[in-house]
Every structure is written in C-alpha cells, then in structure tokens.
Amino acid sequence: MFKSQTAKIAVVCAVLAAVAIVVPNTNSFLILLATRILAFSILVMSLDILLGYTGLPSLGQAAYLGVGAYATAILASKYQFGFGYDFWLVVVIGVVLAAALAAVFGLLAIRATGVYFLMITLALGQCVWGLAYRWNSLTGGDNGINVRGRPQFFGLDLANEITFFYVVFGFFAASLLVMFVLVRSPFGRSLAGIRERELRMQILGYNTWLHKYIAFIIAGAFGGLSGVLWAHTAGIVSPENVIITTSVDAILMAVLGGAGTLIGGVIGTTIVIGLREYLSTLVPWWQYVLGAVYVLTILYLPSGLMGIPERIRQRGSESGKTKVGKTEDQEKLASAAS
Amino acid sequence: MTTIMNKGMRPLLLGGCIALGLAPLSNASAEELRIGFLAPTTGIFAQIGKDMVNGFQMYLDENKGAFGGADVKFIVEDTVGKPDTAVTKAKKLVLQDKVHMFMGGLLASTGYALAPVSTAEKTVYLSPVAAADDLTQRQLDKYPYFVRTGFSSSQPSHPEGQWACDQGYKTAVTIGADYAFGYEVIGGFQKAFEACGGKVVQKIWPPIGTKDFGPYIPTIKRDADIIFTLMVGPMSLQFPKQLRAAGFNKPVLGGGTSYDEFVLPFMGDEVIGHVSALQYSAALETPKNEAFVKKYREKYGKVPSYYSESNYTTAQMIDEVIKKNNGKFPGAEDFVKQMSAVEIDAVRGPVKLDESRNPVHNIYIKKIEKKKMFGYDKEELWNTVIKTYKNVDQFGQFDKAEFLKQPVYSRDYPPCKYCQ
Secondary structure, three states, rough: OHHHHHHHHHHHHHHHHHHHHHHHHHHHHHHHHHHHHHHHHHHHHHHHHHHHOOOOOOOHHHHHHHHHHHHHHHHHHHHHOOOOOHHHHHHHHHHHHHHHHHHHHHHOOOOEEEEEEHHHHHHHHHHHHHHHHHOOOHHHHOOOOOOOOOOOOOOOOOOOOOHHHHHHHHHHHHHHHHHHHHHHOOOHHHHHHHHOOOOHHHHHHOOHHHHHHHHHHHHHHHHHHHHHHHHHHOOOOOOOHHOOOHHHHHHHHHHOOOOOOOOHHHHHHHHHHHHHHHHHHHHOOHHHHHHHHHHHHHOOOOOOHHHHHHHHHHOOOOOOOOOOOOOOOHHHHHHHHH | HHHHHHHHHHHHHHHHHHHHOOOOOOOOOOOOOOOEEEEOOOOHHHHHHHHHHHHHHHHHHHOEEEEEOOOEEEEEOOOOOOOOHHHHHHHHHHHHHOEEEEEOOOHHHHHHHHHHHHHHHEEEEEOOOOOOHHHHHHOHHHHHOOOOOOOOOOHHHHHHHHHHHHHHEEEEEEEEOOOOHHHHHHHHHHHHHHOOOOEEEEEOOOOOOOOOOOOOOHHHOOOEEEEEEEEEOHHHHHHHHHHHHOOOOOOEEEHHHHHHOOOHHHHHHHHHOOOOEEEOOOOOOOHHHHHHHHHHHHHHHOOOOHHHHHHHHHHHHHHHHHOOOOOOOHHHHHHHHHHHHHEEEOOEEEEEEEEEEEEEEEEEEEEEEEEEOOOOOOOEEEEEEEEEEEEOOOOOOOHHHHHHOOOEEOOOOOOOOOOO
C-alpha cells in the first residue's frame, strides 16, 4: 500500500511540474484556460471533502465561490481595495467570509443527511443566488460586477497572464497539499468513518456532528479562496457564478473524476472545462462528447476516472485468483485514504 | 469487460485527440479580415443565437465572403448565454485567433462583461444586440473600443411613451421581466409617459423565465388605461394568452422583444392589436426590407427578426469602413473613428451613430395585424408600422446632459410616484 501511495504522489507531483513547465509555453488562450481550471479545481476539491470523504452531497457549494468572488469584486470596484499587497488581505477576507457563511449554513444543513442534506444545501445556495441577483446596489444584479485590473505586488504584475497563472498554480498546489494532509490526518480518517457508517463512529465515541460541521466550514473556506481567484481570472462576477448549475457542475466534475480522491476532481474539472471551453471552439457537437463522457462514466466507471487503475488491478487479481477476502468497506476506506 | 472499458474511454480519447490535433494555428495575412462572433449557439437562447449568426452570414454570402476586397474569416464562438464563458471566448478570439474585432453577445449582462475585454485587449467590440443602456451612456468613457450598432434598451421606449400620451391614455400598469433589460425598457417608457402627463400607477416584476402569470394577472389594476409589458423568450408567448383568458380587454403596449418576429410566428390571435416599438419591423414597407425578408425567408425558412437585421446591418457597416480603406483594417482606434462616421441606408432605414457611438435611427410604433404581406399567400401575424419617429437617438425627446445626470434605469428608478 505504502509503495503505491508514494508512487501516486510522485505521479501527481510529476504531472503538476509538467503543467507548470508546459502551460506557460503554450498560447495565451490555453494559459487562460489552465488558470480557470486550476481556480475552479479548488472549489471542486473542497466539495470533494464533503462529497467524497464525508459523504455529504452538497448542492450549494457555488455559494462559497460566490462569497469569495463577490467580496473580491465589491472591494475592488467600490473601494479600489486589493490591487497591491492588500490582495493578500482580500484572500483572507474571502476565505473568512466564506468560512463564516459555511458556519451559519452548516448549523442548518448538517443535521440532515442524504437527500435532505442535498435539498437544504440547494435551498441555502439559492438564497445566496437570490441575494446576488436582487441586491442591485451591492452586487449589480443580473449585470454583475466587472473586476478591472489585477493586483501588483513584490514586483509581480498579475495582469500578465503567465505570472497570474503561476500565482493561481501556487494557490492550487498549496490547497491540494493542505487538503491532502487533512484527509490523511486522523480527522480526515474519521470523516471517512462517518461516511461509511456514522452510527458506528458515534458508538466509538466520536462527535460526528462536530466532525461534519468542521469539514463543512473547511470546505467553505476553500470555496472562498477559489472565488477570490475566480474573480480575478474571469474578470466578471455575476449571479451565473452562484446559480445552481455552477454547483451541479462542481458535483459532476468531482464525480466524473472520482469522488473521494481530490485529484479526481481536478481531472474532472480539466475534462469538463476543457470540453466546454476548448473543444467548443473547434467543433459544434462538443455537447455530445460531454454528454457521452458523463453517461459512460456513470454507467461503466461508477467510481469515476480515478477508478480506472483500481479496475485494472482488480481484473489482474481476478485473473490471477490472488484476490484476498477484503470486505467492501475496508476496500473503500483504503481507496478513500489513498 | 475490456470492450466495455474501451467504450467508456473512446469518446475521451477521441476528444483528447481532437483537442490536441486540431489546435488551430492562426496565420495572419494582410488581406484577411478576422471577425469573431459571440452568440449563444447552445442552451436556452440557441435559436436567437442562430438568428444573429444567420443575419451576419447572409450579408457575407451576398458579398461572396469578402468586405471591400478583404477575405472575411468569420469565427463563431458559443457563449452558452453565460457572461464569463463569453469573456473566455472573447479572449480566445483575441489571443488565439488574433481577430481584428469581435462582436455579439445577447443579454445585457453579456454586453457589460464583454466591453471591459475590448478595453483591456484594445480590440474593437461591436454590439448588434446587447442593449445595456450604460455602455453608451454613463460608462462610455471606460470603453473606447466599443461601438453599438443595435439599440440601447430604453431607446424605443422614449417615443413609445410619447405615443401612448398622444393616444390619450392617462394611466398605465407596467409588467416586465425582473432584470436589467426589463428595468431599462420599462424605465424609459415610464419616464417618457410621465413627462407628457401620463401616470404609471403600478409596476409588477415577474422573474425572468416566468411561465405562469396566474399569480400576477389578478393583481393588475383594472382601471388603468393600458398595460405596458416587457417579456423575453417564452414569457412573451404565455403572458398574452393568460391575459386574454383572464378577460382583460384594455389596450396592451409592449417593449420590442415582447412581440418581435422571433416570437410572433408562435403567437395566437390574442395578440392582434397589441402595440410595440423597435427600430425594425419585418413588415416595414420599403423595397429594401421586402427584398431582405423574402431572401432571408427563402434561405432560412423564417421571417427575419431584429436579431437578424441588426447583424446584417452591422456587417454592412463594417463592409463600408473596410471598403474605404481598400480592404485593409485601419487599426482599432481608426476603425472606431471611421465606424462612428458611417451613415448607411440599412434595411431598417437610415442609420448613423451619435457621438456616444450609439445608433440614431427610426423607431417604429408597430401594431400586430393578421394579414398577407409581400405576396405570401397565407394570412400571418405582422408587426404593421403605424407610426414612424424619425432619427431617434438614445436620449429621445430628453436633453442629453440632464438625462445623463439621472441614474441608469433600475427597479427603483424612476420611482413609482403614482403607485398606491
């Protein structure tokens, strides 16, 4: 197990390094796309903590992206705040506001599970959308807010797409690392335990409500970070960013790549944004490809694209008849942790 | 199992191969004019997007794909109706395809999202449809590369309000989609109507996309002389039906999109007699328009809407500028300057731009009639022009300086003084 774990980490690091080296040498549209993918991936990974590790299918994750993005846009457009070193303050504000919102929403949502949790988070997400849409004086309503210009600090000018890509890449890599450490920590393991069987964890003496609540807030905080970056990436923040389809997109991306793997979410995001925003510039039938990817993944790879190596291994062990009697639960736990 | 796995992977691989293999290389040649076009070609607004593209394409085809000797490379990108996708695609057009100009965008929000891209990338942005008022009003200075060739939302409403007064109507109830375009169209009507003595006594804002007006219609004050509506898309079809079913017989006026030719063919006889205002009607009785309608209908199987006309005319305007430069693109700044000076005799009538780069053109007051037109043998609904206000600019009957002092029309502006 340990060996394959190290190998996996090595692969991820190698791919990230390759991305950091290759992307800036491609054309500027691809750099822009890569930046968008990285910024949105943080949201998808944050959702994965809930969906994949804790078993909480949140349908309102876009709300936290929205809080971070709107905070950035409002500070920038109304107060010209966040264009220098104070950008870091904006990051903190975005993260804290999103975490605070998650703390409030969590109180309401965490009591529910399964489809009820889904519906409560959906409703709460829609509240945020309603505010964004109707609070004209603050959010600009349907028109949204344009974020003009990007921050400059340490002699870095983020208006340069390559510099900005590296900054977003840095945030992305740091988020990935923090979340990875989190899910492998005892806290992360107990989240997986809650996902598998909450009652058992309660009997073992865990305060499962508190665990879920904290996970919810952490996910919200990362959502806020994603939002701050998104506002500067897209240059516009509008109710479209907090609308239900954005939340659904995030879920689809996480599931497509493989929930409970973190990296799966990144792969899912890459595929969906890649198809939607790159393939669509090449062929008019990109939607069929996207649809086919969704359907086929759900039919044949219920554990997402990240399940492919696992399936190959399974087939190998099946044919060699060396499969040892692991219970399904153990297996899931193991794959969740890896 | 292997086959199943392969099946699952195949589209992915295919997609990947296409993505990698077909990466377009932009090779710039002097005689090529690259125009990027942003329209929703998928999603709920896909049909309108198609009308937009068709209008432009038709002019291009008529001119054998060239403007003033320059071959036009016309690149259509899908915005999916989302502002931030529109921004990404606009950047793609500018950065990867190196377009000389990009145009399009449907919703007001898309217009507001795209205009800053033009400023940041120093690339011309033409807006044939996105009508957001402020782009050519209070925020004009921020967007030096922006030219509007369609209309600003409230532009047709100003004459329409005046027209309502002229008919002797005293009181009105407004009911309109709850978003920026709705505020601006209704705000313009209210300002004009109240300036000539009318009173708006009630304003109702159903959310955009409302399909059941059951909760709203009974609240309409029945003693008002007229109803002014602003609907978009499917809302346009549903509202008149339910209004008629509720036994409402007062005159109905509307913003252009409530009855434009995009929705008109799908409407029933209940809309006969309804009045709207816009810079274009397919029933405009000029030889130019008759030829346009016939040709468009033959080519695309439907009557052109203002979405088509506006893009056709925009193509004509670009052509005009490029011709003057003997097939060369004069650079963004000069292009904007020359574009602002263009005066053409378009399908919709004479068009020129004011100093804020917004069109000055005729506004037609149109009444829906069922009749035969242009030699078609079936009785159809047409937006018959009953009055023409000539050469109307975006400020209409109001003084520009004073107009710009007031805030942009919104849900709360103008305030409803006569509402109880």
